[in-house]
Amino acid sequence: MKLIQVYKCLCDETRLRILHLLSHRPLCVCHFQEILHAPQVKISKHLAYLREHALVETRREGAWIIYALPARPAPELTANMKCLQDCCREKAVFTADLRRMAKALANCGGPLGDDCGRPISGLLKKSARRSRSGG
Amino acid sequence: MKLIQVYKCLCDETRLRILHLLSHRPLCVCHFQEILHAPQVKISKHLAYLREHALVETRREGAWIIYALPARPAPELTANMKCLQDCCREKAVFTADLRRMAKALANCGGPLGDDCGRPISGLLKKSARRSRSGG
DNA sequence: TAGAAATATTCTCCTTTACGGATATACCCT
DNA sequence: AGGGTATATCCGTAAAGGAGAATATTTCTA
Numbered sequence A, B: 001m002k003l004i005q006v007y008k009c010l011c012d013e014t015r016l017r018i019l020h021l022l023s024h025r026p027l028c029v030c031h032f033q034e035i036l037h038a039p040q041v042k043i044s045k046h047l048a049y050l051r052e053h054a055l056v057e058t059r060r061e062g063a064w065i066i067y068a069l070p071a072r073p074a075p076e077l078t079a080n081m082k083c084l085q086d087c088c089r090e091k092a093v094f095t096a097d098l099r100r101m102a103k104a105l106a107n108c109g110g111p112l113g114d115d116c117g118r119p120i121s122g123l124l125k126k127s128a129r130r131s132r133s134g135g
Numbered sequence C: 001t002a003g004a005a006a007t008a009t010t011c012t013c014c015t016t017t018a019c020g021g022a023t024a025t026a027c028c029c030t
Numbered sequence D: 001a002g003g004g005t006a007t008a009t010c011c012g013t014a015a016a017g018g019a020g021a022a023t024a025t026t027t028c029t030a
Helices: A003-010 A013-022 A029-036 A040-052 A075-088 A092-106 B003-010 B013-022 B029-036 B040-052 B075-088 B092-106
Strands: A057-061 A064-068 B057-061 B064-068
Touching: A003 A013, A003 A075, A003 B003, A003 B013, A013 A029, A013 A040, A013 A064, A013 A075, A013 A092, A013 B003, A029 A040, A029 A064, A029 A092, A040 A064, A075 B075, B003 B013, B003 B075, B013 B029, B013 B040, B013 B064, B013 B075, B013 B092, B029 B040, B029 B064, B029 B092, B040 B064
Parallel strands: none
Antiparallel strands: A057 A064, B057 B064
């Protein structure tokens, strides 16, 4: 993997926030829309960019597409994600994202409940998922 | 300091190589030209970019302008420079740069002899500096 | 003061990138 | 099959970034 392509991916704020979130757990597109308050096309295109450059992997789960960091990440990526986590710890933008992530997962009936081994408390049925579009 | 601006500086190969060199010691423009085999305007503009974003500092020494990492770098910069060094250790491009750096300093009569506390062996008089343009 | 060397800036051209609207595709449910 | 939801892609536009030629600026030296 080229080091440059890692940095190219990190040098946009939206992608930086996406990767920071993914360094904590896999998420699907609708979560990013909600957490980052950004339109679908914007999120989708940045995720495509990250996937083209091999910084994220996808897996389909019914109608949802789940984005995650690579299962076997290159050393450059591992090092930089570690560095990113360290740098983000005190930055308001990123800590707020984490808070919104927890909230989004709690309100969501999507397929991520047991995705990374820890069940989401307050997981709702799919039929109740529409509450998201109202908040 | 904004984390984004660090990554924006790191996402160009020329700047990446410049910063990697500077993580080892201060250098002046003519050294970058020689080490990176790049025209003066290219080096100068990338250095200006880095300075605008506070990733490097300059100091004039006669006709030379010496570039160095900030004396008191932001934590984001420190972390990323450390990460960069780790990532570069095995990459041929960067190790070759270090070799050319040692050679360039040995051939150079510029002001960097005692700049970072370790004298350059083979330091020549200024009057002999022109030998650089021949090799 | 003239000239040479080191470095910076201006100008122009070209590529990449970010954005959002509209639309297409894939999947689920009935 | 048809409708709804999640996601991706196509389009045009605007801005940023990178390259290099020419030129300007600063400094040293004679």
